[in-house]
Amino acid sequence: MDLAELFQLFDSTMRNATPLLLACLAGLFSERAGIFDIGLEGKMLAAAFASAGVAAWAAAPYVADPFPGQISGLGLGWTAAWLGVMAGIAASMAMALLHGFASITLRGNQLISGVAINFLAAGVTVLVGEALFSMGGQTPQLTGGARFIGLTLPLADTIGAIPVIGPFYRDVLSGQVILVYIALLMVPLTAWILFSTRFGLRLRAVGENPGAVDTAGISVTRQRYAAVLICGVLCGLAGAYLSMGTSAAGFVKDMTAGRGFIALAALIFAKWKPYPALWACLLFGLLEAIGSKYQNVDVGAFVIPVQFMQALPYILTVVILAGFIGKATPPKAGGQPYVKER
Amino acid sequence: MKKTLPAWADVVLIPAINVFLAFFVAGLVVIFIGEDPIRAMQIMINGSLGSSYGFGYTLYYATSFVFTGLAVAVAFHASIFNIGGEGQAGVAGIGVAIVCLSLDQTHWLLTLPLAVIAAAMFGAAWAAIPAYLQAKRGSHIVITTIMFNYIAAALLVYVLNQVFKVPGSMSPESRRFGEGAQIPRLDQMADWIGIELSRSPANISVFLALLAAFGVWVLIWRTRLGYEIRAFGFSDKAAVYAGISPVRIIMITMLISGALAGLMAINTVMGDLRRLNLDSVLGAGFVGIAVALMGRSHPVGVILAALLFGVLYQGGAELAFEIPAIPSQMILTIQALVILFTGSLENMVRFPVERLFLRFNRGRA
C-alpha cells in the first residue's frame, strides 16, 4: 500500500467518521444529563430525510404559475442546502422532544422510547417520502446548490508539496464538505461547554445526581430538556450530512444503517468524554473505510469474505462493549427518571 | 402502600386507551398523506378478516409474532430487553434449512421435530453471545443484540451465497425443500376433517405457537425458574441475596428467548417459503417488541396483540395494493406508535386515569 492509497483510506475515514462523531456527541450531551438515547439512529434518519427533501424542494426551479398538481420549488441556489440542514435539525429536534416528553415528563422507559423513535423514523420517512415524491421512499437526487461540496482549504496545493504532511493536508484534511469541519469543531466546543460553563456544570450534575441539582434550586426538567434538544440538533447535523454531504446525494430508506448504535458504542468506548469520542469515531470510520475498500481480503491461507468485512464495524462494536478495551462507568443517574424523594 | 388502580383498569383499560391512541395518531398520518383513514381501515379489516384466505394470512403472520412476542416477553420478565429477535430468527432459519435440506427425503413427521430443535438451538445460540457478554462483562445487551442483528444479516447473505446457493442460479437462496420437509398447511389439515378453506400459508405452526405460549405461561408462573426470573427482573440485588445467580438467570432467560424467536423460522421457512432466502424474517423480530409491550408480557396478551398485528400486516399488504400511496411502511409506523403509546408514553394515560380513580374513590368514601 503506498502513501496515496493510505491517504485515500484516511480521506474516507474522515467522511465515515463525521456522522458518527456528530451522533456520538449528541449522545454525549443526552447521556451526560442522564437520559439514555438509543434513538440516535431514528433522529439521524428523520433528519437525513427532512434535509434532503427540503433541499430538493428548495433547489427545484420556481414556477410562478404551477398547473394543478405541479409543485413549485423555491429556485434557491446554495442556500437550499442550508435550508435543508435547518429542516433536518427541526425534524431531529421534534423527535428529541418526543423522547424528552416520554422520558423526562412522563418518566417512561428510555430504552423503549428510543426503540419506538427508531421505528417511527424508519416508517414515517418512507411514508412521507412516498407521498411527496413517489420514488419508493427516496428523495430526488440532489444536485447543485442542494448538496454540499468539498471545500478546498487555503494553500492546499502549496502545502501539498511538502512530503507526507503535505499530501495529508491536501488529500485528507482539505476537500471535505463544511459539515465535516463543523463536526470536528464540535469536539472542542463540546469540551468547553461541558467543563468550562455553568450550563455544562449543571448538565453533568443532573446526570450524576439530579437530587443535588433540584435542591440547589435548579429545574432538573429544564436542564434535561436542554440536553435532549442539543442532542437533537447534533443528530440533525449528522443526518443532514448523510443525505446531503456524501456521495449518496439524497435520501435512501434506512440509510443510517446502524450508525446511531455504533455512535453509542463509540460513546461508551470514549467513556463519555469529547476528545476520546473523536478518536473512537475515527477508529470506526477507518474500519468502515477498510470494509468498503477491500472486499474480499486474501490472507493467503483463506479469503476473508466481503460479508465479514461489511460486518466488521458491528463486530468491533460488540468487542468494545464487551469491555475488552477498558471498563467504563456511565453517568450515575443515567436511564432513571427523576422523582423527588419522599 | 398506594394501590390506586383496580386490576381491570391496569390490565385492560389503560392498554386499550393506549392502543386506541396509537391508531388515532396513525389515522392522522393517513389523513396527512391525503387518504381517507376510515376507508383504509375498512380495506385492512376486510383484507385480513373478511375471507378465509385473508384470515389465513393474518393467522400466518400472527403465528410469527406470537413467537417473537413471547421471546421479548420472557426477557422482559427478567428485565432484559432483547432486541435481537430479528437476528435470532434469521440464524434459526439456517438451522431449519440444514435439517430440511438433509431430511426432505423422509417424512415431515420426522423432519418437523428435528427442525424445531434446530430452530430453537440456532436461535438460542445467537442469543447466547450477547447474553454471556451481559452476564459476565456487563455489556449493554440492547446494543449488542442490535449489533447481532446486523451481523446475522451479513452471515445469512454469506451462507446463502457460499453454502446454499444452487449452482448456476443467481439468486441467493437454497433449493426448494422436498416433500419430506413440507409441513401441512391449515387448509390441508381442514381438508382432512372435511372443511374447505382457501389456500393460505397458515400452517401447523399455529399450534406450535399456542403450545409455546402455554409453555411460557407455565414457565413464568408455575415453575421455580420462572419465580427466579421474575425475582431477578424486579430486583437483581435481592436475587443475589436469595442465592439466585444473575449469570445463570441472564443466560437461561436469553437462551429461552432466543429459542422462541428462532421457532418462528418453522412458520416462515418451513411453512411458507419452503426454501431459505433473505425473506424469512422481514421485521417480525421487531414486531415482537410491540407485541410484548402491548400484551404486557403475558402469553394471553401476546396472542391477542400478535393477532392484532397479524391483521395489520395482512390488512396493510391489501392496503398497499389498493391504495399504493400507503406503502407497507404504514405498518412500521403503527408498530412504532404502539410501542410508543403502550411503552414509553404509558404514563400519559396512566397518570390521569389514576387521578380519576383516586377522585372517584374519595367521592365514594
Next chain:
Amino acid sequence: MTVVEDNLKGRPEAAPDATAIELTGISKSFGPVQANKDISMKVQRGTIHGIVGENGAGKSTLMSILYGFYKADKGEIRIGGTPTQINNSDDAIRAGIGMVHQHFMLVQPFTVLENVVLGAEDGAMLKPSLAKARTLLTELAREYELEVDPDAVVGDLAVGFQQRVEILKALYRKADILILDEPTGVLTPAEADHLFRILEGLKREGKTIILITHKLREIMAITDTVSVMRQGEMTATVKTADTSPTELAELMVGRKVLLRIEKSPPNIGETLMEIRGLRVRDPDGVERLKGIDLDLKAGEILGVAGVAGNGQSALLEVLGGITAASGGTVTMNGRALDLSAQADAGERRDHGIAHVPEDRHRLGLIMPYSAWENACFGYHDRAEYSSPKGFLRRTFMRDDAREKIEKYDVRPANCDLKASNFSGGNQQKIVIAREIESNPDILLIGQPTRGVDIGAIEFIHNQIVALRDKGKAVLLVSVELEEILALSDRIVVMFDGAISGERLPQDTDENELGLLMAGIDPKEGPQ
C-alpha cells in the same frame, strides 16, 4: 472581605429577637396517608430548635415542605414575619433557608468547589464563580471550623467532610436558617461533637438552626427548644431546659417505652463459627474488611456496633454469601465455608446460616411479589417449596406463608397482598419470620428495627432473644447503640473495616462504645 461579611453576619434588617420561622396549620397528605396534620410551630432567630419523632412521624415531610420539595395542602409559612410562598427549592434558598439532607445532595465526581458553586454560579462562565467560592470557603473554614480541601473530589471525602460541604453549600447561598435532617446518623461521636461546635458557632452569628433527629441525647445536648412529632401531629413544643429524655420519649411514642429487654442470662455453648483474617475488597478495589477475627458461639447474641459504613455491611454480606472474600477463612462446625465468588447465598442457607439483611427493600423482599411468594424467598429451591422437576408447590407455599403470618402477627393477615402494601414493620416481620422459621444455626441480622414502629420493635427483639435461648447464635449488626446494649450478650465495635474493641454489655456504656466507634480504645486493651 465585604463579600464574606455579607454572607456571615445575617440580614441586618431583622430585629435581634424576631421570629425566624412561623408555621401555622400546615397539613399534607399523600393519597390516603396524612403525613402532616395541622402543624403549627414558631422558631426564634438565633436559636437551635430540635424536632424529634419516630420514623414516619412526619418530620421529614414537614421539612420538605419548608424547603419547597412538597407543597402543603393547607397552612401558612412565615419567614422573618413575612408570609412566604415556597414552591420549590429556589424559593426556599431565596428566603434564606438552607438544608443539609440526610442523604447528602452532592455530586460525587465533582470537586468541593464545584459542588458549592452548583446552582449559585455568578455568570455563564465557571472560572469567576469558582475563584470567588474559593476565597469565601477559606473564610468560612476559619470562622466555623469548616475546613475542607476545596479541590478534593467529594466522592473521595469521608462522610464527616461531605457533611461540611453540605453546610458550606447552604452558607454560600447566604442561608440564615439551616435545617439538618438526621445529621449524626453517619457520624462518629467525635465527628458529631465537631458538628455541634460548628452549629454553636453558627448560632452565635445569629443563624437559626433546626435539627431533626430521633436521638434524644442530641436534643438534650444542643437544642434550646424542642418540638415533638407523633403520627403526623406536633404533640408538644417545650424549652429543652424544662424537659427530660424520659418525658420526650413518652411524648414521641405515646406511652412508656421499655428500654430494657426481659432476657435471661445467656447459656453459651460451643463455638459455631470461627472467622479468621477475613478480608473483603469492593469492586472499586477499596478494602471494606481488613482482617476480621471473630468467634460466634451457640446461645449468644453477638452485637456488632459501629457507625454506618465501617465494614458491618460487608461482614454481613460476605457471611451471607452475597459477596466474595478477598482473604481469610470462615469455618462452621469445623467445616470451611466457600468464600469465593463461586459460592452463593443458597449455599450459606444450606449450611444453616439465615440472613435478615440490613436493607429489606433492596435485598430482603421482592416488593411486587405477594407475601406468600416472599415468605420462602431464598428457600424456594427446598423440596417443600418446589418439586424436583422444578414446579412450585403453590398450595404449600401459601399455607406456609399463612402460618408464618399468624405466628409473627403480620398485619394485615393476607398472604395475597404484595409486599409493598405492608408497613415497614410488617415487611420486616415477614423477613424475620422467613429466616427464623428456616430453623438456622446462625442468624445474621442487620438493623432489625430500622423503620419499624415501636410495637413491632419489641416483638422483633423478643424473637431474636427466643432464638438465642434455643441455643442458636445471632450476629446482630445495628447502628443503634441502645439496641446493641439492650440485646447483646457480647459486643464488638467496628471501625474502618476492623474490630476496634470487644466488651461485655454490663461492663461498658454508650460513651466507651462511642470512642471505640471512632477507633479510639480508652483502655488500650491488648490488641
